[in-house]
Amino acid sequence: MRRFLAENPWLCFFGAAAAAITVVQLVFVNNYIDPRSEAWVNAAQLRLQFAFFVDRGLAVVESWGPGGPERYLSVIWIDLLWPFTYGPAFFLLIRKLDGLSPWAFMPMLEAGSNLIETSLEIYWMANIERAADMPVLFFAHGVVAAIKWLVLVPTYFAHSGLLLWRHGLPGRGTQQAAGR
Numbered sequence: 001m002r003r004f005l006a007e008n009p010w011l012c013f014f015g016a017a018a019a020a021i022t023v024v025q026l027v028f029v030n031n032y033i034d035p036r037s038e039a040w041v042n043a044a045q046l047r048l049q050f051a052f053f054v055d056r057g058l059a060v061v062e063s064w065g066p067g068g069p070e071r072y073l074s075v076i077w078i079d080l081l082w083p084f085t086y087g088p089a090f091f092l093l094i095r096k097l098d099g100l101s102p103w104a105f106m107p108m109l110e111a112g113s114n115l116i117e118t119s120l121e122i123y124w125m126a127n128i129e130r131a132a133d134m135p136v137l138f139f140a141h142g143v144v145a146a147i148k149w150l151v152l153v154p155t156y157f158a159h160s161g162l163l164l165w166r167h168g169l170p171g172r173g174t175q176q177a178a179g180r
Contacts (some may be wrong), residue, residue, distance in 0.1 A: 008092065008096060010088070010092055011089060011096065014085050014088040014089035015093075017089075018085035018086035021078060025078060025079060025082060026042075029045075029075045029078050030043065030045055032071055033045065033064055033068065033071050033072050033075065034064045034068070035064075044060075045072075045079065045121075046149075047060045048060045048121065049117065049141070049142060049145035049149075050142060051138075053135070053138070053142075054134065054135050057124070057138055069125050069128050073122070073125055073126060076118065076125075079114075080115065080118055080119075082114070083110075083111035083112070083115050084111070087108050087111025087112075089107075090107035090160060091105070091107045093163075094107065094160060094163060097163040097164070103159050106152060106159065107156045110153055110156060113148040114148055116144050117141055117144040117145045117148060120137055120140060120144070121141050123137065124138055124141065
């Protein structure tokens with residue numbers, strides 16, 4: 001395992017950054033956006049992504065309580081940073097285990113969809129007083145989020161898992177060959 005890590009410093013860097021931002025996003029950011037939630041891992045942003053319709057989106061934002069849009073806009077930059085960590089991490093992992101197959105680009109495609117969806121969401125939230133005038137934008141945001149979460153993420157997670165299963169965890173093969 002040490003050899004694998006030493007040979008792949010960028011994978012380690014992006015993987016560690018992605019893991020850290022994942023924890024920050026799931027535990028701290030969403031709980032800051034929606035302080036009324038009693039859940040340890042809060043799905044405030046996911047509820048907004050899957051609202052699809054402006055009236056439902058406004059209901060989600062309203063459920064966050066006073067100052068919800070301001071809290072959201074003050075921390076959402078973390079969600080814009082996130083794809084720049086997990087996209088390259090999974091790209092490098094798949095490339096390392098499977099070569100430069102078309103599958104290696106799936107995480108980058110998903111990261112791009114995340115940037116599009118989050119940008120649309122930020123624009124909508126920054127102009128929430130005119131939210132009712134943007135039903136197409138909000139619906140498009142939901143469609144991109146649905147494609148991301150229901151197609152792209154499961155596809156590259158499953159592919160990465162199959163590659164790890166097929167190749168074994170890094171370093172495991174050398175330990176078995178050495179009889180350890």
